[in-house]
Amino acid sequence: MSQNRKGGIIELTMNGERYDAKGAFTYNLGKPQREAIIGGDEVHGFKETPQVAFIEGAITDNKNLDLAKLVTAEDMTAVLRLANGKSVVLNNGWYAGEGSGNTEEGEIGVRIEGRRAEEIN
Numbered sequence: 001m002s003q004n005r006k007g008g009i010i011e012l013t014m015n016g017e018r019y020d021a022k023g024a025f026t027y028n029l030g031k032p033q034r035e036a037i038i039g040g041d042e043v044h045g046f047k048e049t050p051q052v053a054f055i056e057g058a059i060t061d062n063k064n065l066d067l068a069k070l071v072t073a074e075d076m077t078a079v080l081r082l083a084n085g086k087s088v089v090l091n092n093g094w095y096a097g098e099g100s101g102n103t104e105e106g107e108i109g110v111r112i113e114g115r116r117a118e119e120i121n
Contacts, residue, residue, distance in 0.1 A: 011081040012059065014073070014112065019065075022107060025057030025080055027088045030116040053117040055080050055090055056097075061106040070110075071099035078112040090117040 012021040030053025037044045055078050061067070073095045080088045093114035101108040 009083050011079075012055075012057070012110075013079045013081075014070075015076050019110075020060040020062065021080075022058040022060055022105075025055065027053075027055045027080060027090075027117065029053055029088070029119060030114070052113050053090055053093075053115060054096070054111055054113045055088060055093075055117070056111040057109075058107045059110050061101050061108050065108075067099060067101070067108065071095050071097070076112065085121065087120045088117055089120055090114045 010021050010025060012019045012025070028051055030051055032048035033051050034046045034048055036046050059065075076093045076095070078090045078093050082088070090112055091114065093112040095111070096113040097109050097111035099108070
């Protein structure tokens with residue numbers, strides 16, 4: 001794999017099944033978000049707020065896709081393989097999207113959430 005490729009081709013699997021991933025996906029590892037605590041005199045430090053880990057994007061519908069099964073899925077493992085060679089792995093996740101599709105391009109929005117995800121090189 002080229003060391004210069006940073007984006008582009010991706011692959012999405014959920015519970016070992018490959019899905020037709022479309023366009024731009026976003027993800028969050030679920031690490032705490034930090035926000036500054038600012039006093040009247042100076043910055044006092046920061047606070048941390050939990051965040052949900054997620055993998056979100058869109059897939060293309062096809063004849064073999066069981067949408068009802070997908071939108072009720074729990075305890076799933078989602079793996080997003082990135083163009084740069086890394087993978088984002090979310091274990092014990094659940095489907096958190098709307099489950100809506102469109103007919104123009106057969107697109108279904110997907111959002112898998114969980115307690116944490118990890119980045120694997």
